[in-house]
Amino acid sequence: MTRFPFFHALSCSVLALASQALGWQPSGESVPAAPQEFRAAWISTVHNIDWPSRSGLSGAAQRAELLTILNTCAQLKLNAVFLQVRPNADALYQSSLEPWSQWLSGPGVNPGYDPLAFAIQEAHRRGIELHAWFNPFRAKANIKHAVGRNHISLTRPDLMKRNGSVLLMNPSASASRDHAMRVILDVVRRYDIDGVHLDDYFYPYPTPGRTWSPASFSDGKSPSQRRACIDDFVHDMYKSVKSSKPWVRVGISPFGIWRPGVPGGIEAGRGRLRAPGLRRSQVAFPRMGGLPGPAALLALQPGQAELSGADAVVGRPEHQPPGMARHRHGAHHEQRGSGAPRL
Numbered sequence: 306m307t308r309f310p311f312f313h314a315l316s317c318s319v320l321a322l323a324s325q326a327l328g329w330q331p332s333g334e335s336v337p338a339a340p341q342e343f344r345a346a347w348i349s350t351v352h353n354i355d356w357p358s359r360s361g362l363s364g365a366a367q368r369a370e371l372l373t374i375l376n377t378c379a380q381l382k383l384n385a386v387f388l389q390v391r392p393n394a395d396a397l398y399q400s401s402l403e404p405w406s407q408w409l410s411g412p413g414v415n416p417g418y419d420p421l422a423f424a425i426q427e428a429h430r431r432g433i434e435l436h437a438w439f440n441p442f443r444a445k446a447n448i449k450h451a452v453g454r455n456h457i458s459l460t461r462p463d464l465m466k467r468n469g470s471v472l473l474m475n476p477s478a479s480a481s482r483d484h485a486m487r488v489i490l491d492v493v494r495r496y497d498i499d500g501v502h503l504d505d506y507f508y509p510y511p512t513p514g515r516t517w518s519p520a521s522f523s524d525g526k527s528p529s530q531r532r533a534c535i536d537d538f539v540h541d542m543y544k545s546v547k548s549s550k551p552w553v554r555v556g557i558s559p560f561g562i563w564r565p566g567v568p569g570g571i572e573a574g575r576g577r578l579r580a581p582g583l584r585r586s587q588v589a590f591p592r593m594g595g596l597p598g599p600a601a602l603l604a605l606q607p608g609q610a611e612l613s614g615a616d617a618v619v620g621r622p623e624h625q626p627p628g629m630a631r632h633r634h635g636a637h638h639e640q641r642g643s644g645a646p647r648l
Contacts, residue, residue: 342384344381345386346381346383346385347386347387347438349392350392351408351446355374356370356371361410364410364416364417375427378431378433379433384433385434385499385500386435386436387436387502388424388435388436390420390437390492391437392408392446393444393450394457395452396488397409398420398421400488402484402487403455403488404454404455412451412452413454413456421492425496429497434499435500436556437502439485439488439489439501439502439504440503441538442473442474442475442476442506443473443506444458444473447470448470448472464481469509471509473508476538477524478524485538489545493546493553494549499553500554500556501542501554
């Protein structure tokens, strides 16, 4: 029996009241998600810009170079990479739809391993997201390049359009858009990627030194019709990806300068940045039923553009991290295959 019955009873009462007061009750408050920086690098494969350093390397050498790049990304505290897995209607992964990329072991040549599967495994091991980067309509970076036997330029020559030395799948043709969509969704379904990323190249850039003319790309479509083709493609692609795997992010990188004087505060001195021929709606994309918004591609050399203020990015800056082509600035130029990613 306790020596102090009064204090014993009082302490029990206090504990009982405290337990009632501390009991969990739903607050009804909405707690905002903790902010997280998106720190990423592009890993370009076309022309062996970043990786591999040259075509024809052994599988072991390719893997070693990619590990060097990923280790550099980890050391820089990056949390995502955009790996270019389809530079010109070819594949840097095992595919039944398109041939092995010429930038690996040669056109149509199996490198002896699956580069995308390897990249995903090693990126995730380092806490880095792997976003699969697609060029949707470029068929050949140069008309003279050799391709694998089942390349679309050989199986569907009727879909091809030439612009200078570049060969394109005609974006205005529904068969071209359907093929690109099948390729993207095939990767989404078979690989544990964290995101799908498209670059800015839909319709051709103007030829250097010449003004781009809509008539120079003879598809019988008006500029507004071309824009509608691309808008519809992006909208359908987003919905299809999210229907297959809702957690996969979808992004796109159009030019940061989408029209002369828009957004305000930008001055550009390069003709192609003012050209409407690329035909994609940077302003419309973020409004397409959940598309998080483009990462404006600001691939500019010193003196070519001046950015002032947050309006350098169209729309909602918090959802549109700007993509800066650091490799274009002379003081930070990296050599190909150096293991330094393009930030």
